[in-house]
Amino acid sequence: MKPEALLHPTPAGLYCPPGDFYIDPVRPVDRAVVTHGHADHARSGHGAVLATPETLEIMATRYGEDFTERRQSAEIGEVVNLNGVALWLVPAGHVLGSAQAVVEHKGTRMVVTGDYKRRRDPTCAGFEPVPCDVLISEATFGLPVFRHPDTAGEVAKLLHSLEQFPERAHLVGAYALGKAQRIIRHLREQGYDETIYIHGAMQRLCDLYERLGVPLGPLAPATVKDGRGAKQDFEGKVVVCPPSAMGSTWARRFPDPVIAFASGWMRVRQRAKQKGVELPLIVSDHADWDELTDTVREVDPHQLWVTHGREDALVRWAEVEGRVARPLHLIGYEDEND
Structure with missing residues (x-):
C-alpha cells in the first residue's frame, strides 16, 4: 500500500486511517499513541492513550487528576493489533520510557522516531534502528553546525x-x-x-x-x-x-x-x-547532525519524511544522497528547552 494511506499528517498530528489512531497528536483525539512523556508529545485530553509503562507513569505524574484517559500499556517489542494494523514500540534513547512507533500493514512498514538520540544515556534504554519502508525522523538539530561533543x-x-x-x-x-x-x-x-x-x-x-x-x-x-x-x-x-x-x-x-x-x-x-x-x-537529548544522517544511512528507508525542526536541510542532504525525502511541517512541537 502507499505510505500515505498508512500514515499521513493532519492538523491533529500523524494519523493512521486503517488503525484509526494518531501518533503524538497535538489536539485531543479518540486514540493516541504517545512516544514519550514531554508535554509537546504527551498531551492530556485524549479518549485513550497507548504508550510504554514508564511514559504512562510520567503522564500520570505530570497531569495528576487531569490524566483521565483510558490507558493501554505496551512493553517494548510487544506487538499490538489496532484494527488490523500491527504496532510495536522500540527504544528511542530520548528519555526514560521513550520509544519509536513501528507501524506495519499490508506489507508496508513505517517507523516514527519521535524525539531520539544515539549516544549513551544512563537513565534510559538506547536507540535501536529498525529497517523500514518509510522513516519519519525528527530534525531538531538538523543542521551541520550541530555536532554535540562528548x-x-x-x-x-x-x-x-x-x-x-x-x-x-x-x-x-x-x-x-x-x-x-x-x-x-x-x-x-x-x-x-x-x-x-x-x-x-x-x-x-x-x-x-x-x-x-x-x-x-x-x-x-x-x-x-x-x-x-x-x-x-x-x-x-x-x-x-x-x-x-x-x-x-x-x-x-x-x-x-x-x-x-x-x-x-x-x-x-x-x-x-x-x-x-x-x-x-552542550548536552542534548536530541540527535545531532551526524546522528541523524548516520541513522538514515543505517536504516536505509525507501523514503525519508522529516519533521520537528530543521526539516529542509536534512531533506536536501537526503536528496543529494539520492534518497526520496520530504518535509512534513507538522505543527505544535517545540524545540528543546523552549
Missing part, C-alpha cells in the same frame, strides 16, 4: 568549575523531565557523590525516576533561606533547576551563582549570551 567532557566542565569556584553555587538549567536526571546520573558516574539540590518543580519526576529504577544519589530541596544561611548552605553546591527559573528572583537568592545551562542550543554562543549563561554545557 557528554562526559561537558560534565567535566561543571566539575572543573566547582573546583575553581568553591565559594559559588552552580545553578544548572535543565529540562525537568530527562535532562535533569541525566545530568545528575552523569555527575554520579564521574565521582560526584555530594548532595545535589533540586528545584521543587523537579521533585516528583526525580522521585519517579528513583521508583522506576534510576538511582540519583542524595538529593535535597533547593530551599533558599533568607539572610546569612543561604551563602553557607550552597557554597560550592550543584543546584539543578528548570531553565525558566534561572532568571527568576529565586535564582538571585543564591550566593554569586555560576549560571550553567545544559542544552544542545548552547552550541550557539549568541543564545548562551542572550540567556546570561556563564557556563554553557
Whole structure:
C-alpha cells in the first residue's frame, strides 16, 4: 500500500486511517499513541492513550487528576493489533520510557522516531534502528553546525568549575523531565557523590525516576533561606533547576551563582549570551547532525519524511544522497528547552 494511506499528517498530528489512531497528536483525539512523556508529545485530553509503562507513569505524574484517559500499556517489542494494523514500540534513547512507533500493514512498514538520540544515556534504554519502508525522523538539530561533543567532557566542565569556584553555587538549567536526571546520573558516574539540590518543580519526576529504577544519589530541596544561611548552605553546591527559573528572583537568592545551562542550543554562543549563561554545557537529548544522517544511512528507508525542526536541510542532504525525502511541517512541537 502507499505510505500515505498508512500514515499521513493532519492538523491533529500523524494519523493512521486503517488503525484509526494518531501518533503524538497535538489536539485531543479518540486514540493516541504517545512516544514519550514531554508535554509537546504527551498531551492530556485524549479518549485513550497507548504508550510504554514508564511514559504512562510520567503522564500520570505530570497531569495528576487531569490524566483521565483510558490507558493501554505496551512493553517494548510487544506487538499490538489496532484494527488490523500491527504496532510495536522500540527504544528511542530520548528519555526514560521513550520509544519509536513501528507501524506495519499490508506489507508496508513505517517507523516514527519521535524525539531520539544515539549516544549513551544512563537513565534510559538506547536507540535501536529498525529497517523500514518509510522513516519519519525528527530534525531538531538538523543542521551541520550541530555536532554535540562528548557528554562526559561537558560534565567535566561543571566539575572543573566547582573546583575553581568553591565559594559559588552552580545553578544548572535543565529540562525537568530527562535532562535533569541525566545530568545528575552523569555527575554520579564521574565521582560526584555530594548532595545535589533540586528545584521543587523537579521533585516528583526525580522521585519517579528513583521508583522506576534510576538511582540519583542524595538529593535535597533547593530551599533558599533568607539572610546569612543561604551563602553557607550552597557554597560550592550543584543546584539543578528548570531553565525558566534561572532568571527568576529565586535564582538571585543564591550566593554569586555560576549560571550553567545544559542544552544542545548552547552550541550557539549568541543564545548562551542572550540567556546570561556563564557556563554553557552542550548536552542534548536530541540527535545531532551526524546522528541523524548516520541513522538514515543505517536504516536505509525507501523514503525519508522529516519533521520537528530543521526539516529542509536534512531533506536536501537526503536528496543529494539520492534518497526520496520530504518535509512534513507538522505543527505544535517545540524545540528543546523552549
